[in-house]
Amino acid sequence: MKFNTKTIHGGQHLDPAFGSVMQPIYQTSTYAQKSPGVHKGYEYSRTHNPTRTALQNSFASIENAKYGVAFSSGLAAIDAIMKLLKPGDELISTNDLYGGTYRLFSKVFKNYDIKFHFTSMFDLNEVESYINDKTKIIWVETPTNPMINIFDIKSLSDICKKYNTLLVVDNTFASPYLQTPINLGADIVMHSATKYLAGHSDVVLGALMLNDDDLAEKLYFIQNATGAVPGPQDCFLTLRGIKTLHVRIQRHCENARKIAHYLHDNSKVEKVYWPGLPSHKNHLVAKNQMSDFGGMLSFQIKRFGKKETISFLEKLKLFTLAESLGGVESLCGHPATMTHASIPKEEREKSGVTDSLIRLSIGIEDVEDLINDLKQAFL
Numbered sequence: 001m002k003f004n005t006k007t008i009h010g011g012q013h014l015d016p017a018f019g020s021v022m023q024p025i026y027q028t029s030t031y032a033q034k035s036p037g038v039h040k041g042y043e044y045s046r047t048h049n050p051t052r053t054a055l056q057n058s059f060a061s062i063e064n065a066k067y068g069v070a071f072s073s074g075l076a077a078i079d080a081i082m083k084l085l086k087p088g089d090e091l092i093s094t095n096d097l098y099g100g101t102y103r104l105f106s107k108v109f110k111n112y113d114i115k116f117h118f119t120s121m122f123d124l125n126e127v128e129s130y131i132n133d134k135t136k137i138i139w140v141e142t143p144t145n146p147m148i149n150i151f152d153i154k155s156l157s158d159i160c161k162k163y164n165t166l167l168v169v170d171n172t173f174a175s176p177y178l179q180t181p182i183n184l185g186a187d188i189v190m191h192s193a194t195k196y197l198a199g200h201s202d203v204v205l206g207a208l209m210l211n212d213d214d215l216a217e218k219l220y221f222i223q224n225a226t227g228a229v230p231g232p233q234d235c236f237l238t239l240r241g242i243k244t245l246h247v248r249i250q251r252h253c254e255n256a257r258k259i260a261h262y263l264h265d266n267s268k269v270e271k272v273y274w275p276g277l278p279s280h281k282n283h284l285v286a287k288n289q290m291s292d293f294g295g296m297l298s299f300q301i302k303r304f305g306k307k308e309t310i311s312f313l314e315k316l317k318l319f320t321l322a323e324s325l326g327g328v329e330s331l332c333g334h335p336a337t338m339t340h341a342s343i344p345k346e347e348r349e350k351s352g353v354t355d356s357l358i359r360l361s362i363g364i365e366d367v368e369d370l371i372n373d374l375k376q377a378f379l
């Protein structure tokens with residue numbers, strides 16, 4: 001099956017009861033048993049639920065993986081991976097990481113004696129210099145938030161194989177339409193399905209996809225034992241979202257390309273961060289590893305400080321000022337005061353998150369309307 005077919009049919013079976021074409025929402029916590037232990041495979045909805053099973057099969061299918069595991073949020077999915085570790089274990093990650101992931105690592109799991117090394121993943125020798133026999137995971141996001149940096153998944157997976165550590169790729173920003181990290185050697189793919197997979201800004205949900213049997217058994221055990229499972233309604237919404245993933249991402253990319261070029265050619269703009277521009281510092285890696293360049297971009301306006309930047313954002317009408325990304329509607333954000341406000345100023349400016357940085361999640365509206373909205377805000 002090819003990708004577009006998988007989004008609609010991957011891992012799905014017609015409902016045996018009435019042949020309903022859409023997966024029913026099994027809104028139940030428990031299931032009748034004929035005699036203790038005699039049932040149709042379902043006992044209790046923390047452990048299994050048919051709507052969740054259908055979603056997990058879809059997750060596996062779209063990421064070319066054997067297993068999919070669903071969680072009540074992206075962070076719950078990350079939390080489950082961390083529970084594979086023991087005190088004393090070490091993890092290496094990028095220093096421009098999603099804020100919530102950084103907080104979970106540095107504020108929660110640090111107290112459980114897990115050691116974290118945050119490095120810019122560009123220099124692979126530096127990554128290798130942190131590896132020792134306690135290193136269990138290399139964690140990477142690509143593209144990153146909000147600087148839209150791209151890391152070479154295949155090269156990182158070669159290092160992981162050499163030292164026998166797991167490579168986890170947070171594939172939230174790209175989606176499997178643009179890249180499938182498992183094919184590039186990743187051991188586990190993680191998603192905030194809240195974003196592009198569900199795609200309509202109406203659900204919070206997380207996903208893990210993987211091939212290894214033992215690791216999958218451990219993660220299903222953690223999913224049931226710790227209980228951060230999504231409800232059937234949210235599973236349904238995510239399944240429904242995935243059915244249009246390919247057409248949405250295609251349009252997100254098309255619109256982002258036009259807006260990136262519009263901004264790039266605008267004399268008021270200082271710099272545009274979008275991996276499809278030849279001027280992007282990782283353009284070639286992106287071209288190699290992704291089928292297109294995605295719907296997320298950031299930019300800075302010349303001579304703008306915090307006040308002017310915020311007033312620009314307030315002038316936008318179609319772009320809603322909001323956290324999150326990956327929905328059908330366009331959003332704008334100010335990382336310095338929103339997503340990255342907890343990082344000290346010098347620290348964030350080192351990675352490029354200046355007061356004039358604006359992040360856009362390009363939606364699938366008519367691109368002319370989006371560009372006109374930007375034009376009126378520049379006036």
Ligand SMILES: *Cc1c(COP(=O)(O)O)cnc(C)c1O
Pocket residue numbers: 073074075076098100101141145170172173191192193194195204205206
């Ligand atoms: C949103 C996000 C997360 C966290 O997911 P939630 O669903 O909000 O818990 C993790 N990684 C990335 C890249 C994200 O954008």
